[in-house]
Amino acid sequence: MICCLNPDCPNPLNPDKRKLCQTCGTPLVLLLRNRFRVIRVLSDEGGFGRTYLAEDIDKLNENCVVKQLAPKFQGTWAISKAMELFQKEARQLKQLGEHSQIPTLLAYFEQDNYMFLVQQFIDGHNLLKELQWKVSYTSEDIKDILLSLLPVLKFIHDHGVIHRDIKPQNIIRRQSDGRLCLIDFGSSKQLTARVQMRTGTSIGSHGYSPLEQIRDGAAYPASDLFSLGATCFHLLAETSPFQLWMEHGYSWVKNWCKYLRTPIDRNLAKTLDRLLQKDIKYRYQSANEVLLELIANMEVTPAFITEETVAGTLPKLPSQLPITPKKYFKLINILVVIFTVSMLGLGEFWYKQYIHIESSIYTNSNKQNHQKVNSPHASTTASANSWKSFSLANTLEDKNQPIACFAFSPDGTTIASASNQAIKLWSGKTGQEISILEGHSELVNTLAISPDGKTLVSGSDDSTIKLWNLATGQEVRTFSGHKSGVNVLAFSNDGHILADGSTGGTIRLWNLLTRKEMLAITKHKGKITSLIIAPDNKILISGSDNSTIQLWYLVSGKKILTLQGHLGEITSLAITPDGKTLISGSNDKTIKLWNLKSGKQVSTFRGHVGKVNALVVAPSGKILASGGDDNAIKLWELESGRQITTLKGHEQGIKVVAFSQDGKTLMSGSKKMMKIWEINR
Structure with missing residues (x-):
């Protein structure tokens, strides 16, 4: 497909080999700057243009994000200022992209009377999507989020940039390493702030943005901190700050705790309370201030120090540290705070030095007390x-x-294998073939042996499941009900329940005590490729060919959540x-x-x-x-x-x-x- 780059085109996707857009007639661009192939629209930036997903052919078709500037302001001053700020934004993004948790700027250029920014694509899912998957966030999860993002905010604020729109949608958990990345620094938001300031247009997202930003269009480092606090509240309460803002204005921030579903850590509650202050003068004024308070209340040093944090110096310590274990622990607690302040910008080098110092203290402590740890x-x-x-x-x-498939008895004495319609039993000790089991009319896809080692189960393309006495090789029972082949099987931990999955996407649960079907799950998305039952016999987990994992209540068959990654x-x-x-x-x-x-x-x-x-x-x-x-x-x-x-x-x-x-x-x-x-x- 070829994507039309006319920002007003209502249906921009076109079949390959077309030269003109079939919707608006605009000439189609196969490659921007002979390098970037635009695939589809990611978002519409209102009066500024669009954001597209593209492929970078210079990097083996690696995905990237293309932002297009197509301002629709009235008057030459506004358009001129928009272009000036877009260019300034490109320079800022080039600096910000040096941080490993911010997308890298790949290109900035003009083509066909439009300006374009090209950025690295962050492959992962945002925190709103994570919340929609019914992920429950704990106090520790929120602390991890704060500790991961505060150094990023410190970095951008030190570069003179205010994000202005921090919310769960703009925080992506990168799939490759699980780290949180801040996206959408928003040329459009920066432009709105300054180009449309004359009309009094507000900047940001209601509920997440503080009063000074919504009312006056003014944004400071403390404004981003309010947005971060609102984001953390959303994840904990599973309630959108936008909904609360629509109903109560800013009064909800005074009583934000009452919306929480479960209590949270007292120190975290104090931190969030100060982040969510309506009046900016009562809020934290810098990300570093929040960071220090968080770490001071922690028992151990968090492993979030990166090379993008603030510069400082680590105080020198004596080469010999003759201290007792009690003094050691006291010193370590002091070092945690000193170390955090000083190390925030020295990165990996000082981190290694700290580990060396900690190791030296620990070794000396052990030597003096002659205790084995x-x-x-x-x-x-x-x-x-x-x-x-x-x-x-x-x-x-x-x-x-x-x-085609195998199964091993729990004690390892018997092995079952299937080739075409036949099942063979082998001795795990001698390697000799014991017997051949026949009964299926089509290919056997899957085998499983019960936890007690007495029953073999087989699933086949003939849409049936057969139960066999493993000791005698006799067929005990045949289960039917599927309209397509059975390709996966799973036993409960006690061996009382059998789960099966079909190529057609249906899961059936069987009670092996009564030999009757318990229920069928027909709402599974994608072909079922794997199944397992949790040890407590309460949750069934299924894997699909669509890259997702789905969790179900075993008794009711109700879906709990979907895992993606x-x-x-x-x-x-x-x-x-x-x-x-x-x-x-x-x-x-x-x-x-x-x-x-x-x-x-x-x-x-x-x-x-x-x-x-x-x-x-x-x-x-x-x-x-x-x-x-x-x-x-x-x-x-x-x-x-x-x-x-x-x-x-x-x-x-x-x-x-x-x-x-x-x-x-x-x-x-x-x-x-x-x-x-x-x-x-």
Whole structure:
């Protein structure tokens, strides 16, 4: 598709190879400045032009944002001033884009009587979208947001820029690293402020913008701080400040606490109260002031220090620090504040110096007291190191047919594999074929073995699910009801409930005690590619080919929320034994960890060079095994995200990985073979 660049065109998208817009007749531009291919309109900037999503062909079609200046003001002064300010904005954005949490300016130019700014595209989701996914924000979450964004505000304010429109929509959680980025510094808002000041037009978003900005068009660093406070309030209360402003004007800020759904940390409440002061003179006057107060009330130093913060000096300390443990803790608390003030601009260098100082203090303290300190991290690392030693115990091959799917019994003694319509049972100890199970009329797509190891379940393209007695190989029951093939299965932790998913997007739940269908979930979006039931048997989690993960109440089938973050199909799901962390794998080659309670993305593991097909958490809950199309099995330390080791031996992509109940055996399967790995500890 080719996008028309006429800012007044109501339907700008056109088929390829057209030379004139089919709606307005404007000549179409294939490439702006012979580099940027405009894809679609992102937003309309009113009387200023439009913002577009584009591709940068000089950077392998990497996405970027194109802002167009097409002012519709009356009078030559306004147009001239708009162009002058747009150029000034470009210079400001070039400086601001040096910060890793602000989009980088890629180009500024004039073409076809329009001015254009091109900026880096931040791939991620904004905080409003996150809130709409029913993410519940805690006091700690809000502190993290403040600690992440306050240094960014300090940076832009030091460059003489006031954002003027901070709100959840303009804060994006970057997908690659989870960091918060501030977007939409708004040439249009800066222009509105100065070009339309004569008409008394206000700047910003009602509810988020302070009185001085809405009433007088005046904005200061403290104005942005009010907007940040209103944003945090919105996330905590799940109530829009705009709605409150429409009903109560600015009187809501006096009683903002009454709108909260749950109580928050007392110190955080004090911080928000001062951020939300109606009168600017009672508000914090700088981002640094807020930052210092937040950190002074924290027990440990937050890991938010970046190279974009304010310059300062770290005071020198004696090379020998003969202090007792009690004095050590007191000194560390003092250092936290001194360190924060001084380090805000020295970045990584001073951060490393601080870590060295802290380590020296800790070492001297231990030497003087002759006490051995047991570090939880050290013990975890030692435990992780013990997983590096593996021996291949057995290899099972099916040279006749490609294997579509696998299942391993919890004790590792029996392996089931499916090729076409037939299911084979193997001895996990001897590698010998035990028996062949036949009954499906079409391809078997998925297999699962119950937690007690007694029942094998198979799902097929014939739209049925069959239950088999694993000991005798006899078919016990057939479940039907789907109109399309069954491609995923999952057992509840107690083995009483079976969940299945079809290629048509329907999930069915079966009570294995009564052998009857419990309910059907038909509102699933996308093809179901993976399923798992949380250990407490209350939540069902499904992955789709549309890159989303959906959480459902197991009993009612009601959807709880949708998780987004992957760029490709969700291929596998796993969950830690404590039920707190959900893990997802995707064909985007990444593994993501999610807080199951809040739905918040915790971290991303990268290491596979092919799509991630299989995930399993060790019974200890500390180690994750993953298998991918790169023929590799990788073991990860869940707490740190550190990759422990890589197991090689498969000649094709790994389809499944599983641990035995005792955690001593790892099993893996690919298209032609199954491998049994013994963990030497």
